[in-house]
Amino acid sequence: MKILVMGPGCPKCEQTEKTVRDAVAEAGIAADIEKVKDFQEIAKYGIFSTPAVVIDGEVKVVGRAPSKKDVLDWLK
């Protein structure tokens, strides 16, 4: 499973990355988590507001920090 956390580095983006890491650890899944800071790369996914989370190519959330419960639901 490949998880991308998109964000240039604002507090909400940092928070999102932490939430995703916590959720993955809690679910006990092996996932490859990557932080994407490059705007060009972010725009390629059709994402124009950060933070955003993409799991296996599917955009899960744009423009808000998800809760841990949200992330756990996506991981199922």
Add this chain to the structure above:
Amino acid sequence: MSERNDISCACGAGAPKADKNGAGLGRILLLQVLAVAAWYVLYLQLLPFANWFAYGLLGLDPASHFGAAVQFFVYDTPKVLMLLLLVVYGVGILRSFVTVNWTRSFLAGKRESAGNVMAALLGVVTPFCSCSAVPLFIGFMTAGIPLGVTFSFLIAAPMVNEIALVLLYGLLGWKIAALYFATGITIAVVAGWVMGRMRLEPYVEDWVREIRAGEAADEPRMTWKARFAYALDSVRDIVGRVWKFVVLGIAAGAAIHGYVPEGQLAVIMGGDAWWSVPLSVLLGIPMYTNAAGVIPVVEALLGKGAALGTTLAFMMSVIALSFPEMVILRKVLKPRLIAAFILVVGCGILLVGYLFNAVI
């Protein structure tokens, strides 16, 4: 608008999962109706309570400075915080619909003029933090939204916001709040339109124009439960962050209200000195704070005799022309375009300052 959406929710979003989610959603809606009713009843008690507290319980004299200051503080603090709770929650629900991606596809294909107006109005409610300015700019450009329309959005988004509106309404009355809203939107519309006429497209960084962005991502639809949770979350986040400023600002306001002699600032920021408006704009640009931080200052300035136009100009230059935002935008805009942006918005703010000093 939210009312209409409430109706559509009952038959739309709730339908597929009626069995599982219907009961839960009904309970949440009922709780919300009860909460709003309780809010209203409580709100009506604030003034009698403040009067009773200051003049009855503490036995202060309504005519004394101290009595007036205490009554002001005890009335205004819960009033502004309660208004903030309600407005931030309502805007939170609205924002769960008006996402940046939705705004982008809505504005795509709109012409200038009407586009400028719609962009400015959407800028008020679209969730957007300054670190999102670059992706948002790319999103608008790749959707073919005209540069001037994009700027109407970028100007209105920080300048007119719900917290500033609540604070102005709570501390200075609805007339000044309405004035701030109308002038903020007008500056965003006119400045964006002027920038559109200036043909500044070559001064967008080349790499932005070469980007081939995908279609706006399809986000999974939010359920009504998720929208309410999102609104509640934004209340926690926003009110949690700004309440300190609000209390401090009202305490300062109460002290000014009771003690400071009027007219102290009239010499520097009064309506008579022609240079006071440009000076306050120049002072405002390098300052960086959000609306919650600047409005208590605004109240203090007005209380000490500063002219309304000068003060509004100061406030708008602080929120709309912040230096850090320019640094962020520099990634996508060449210096000449940033200079044009500062110049056009600055002129708009100057005009507003002079206009209000002349009229009021």
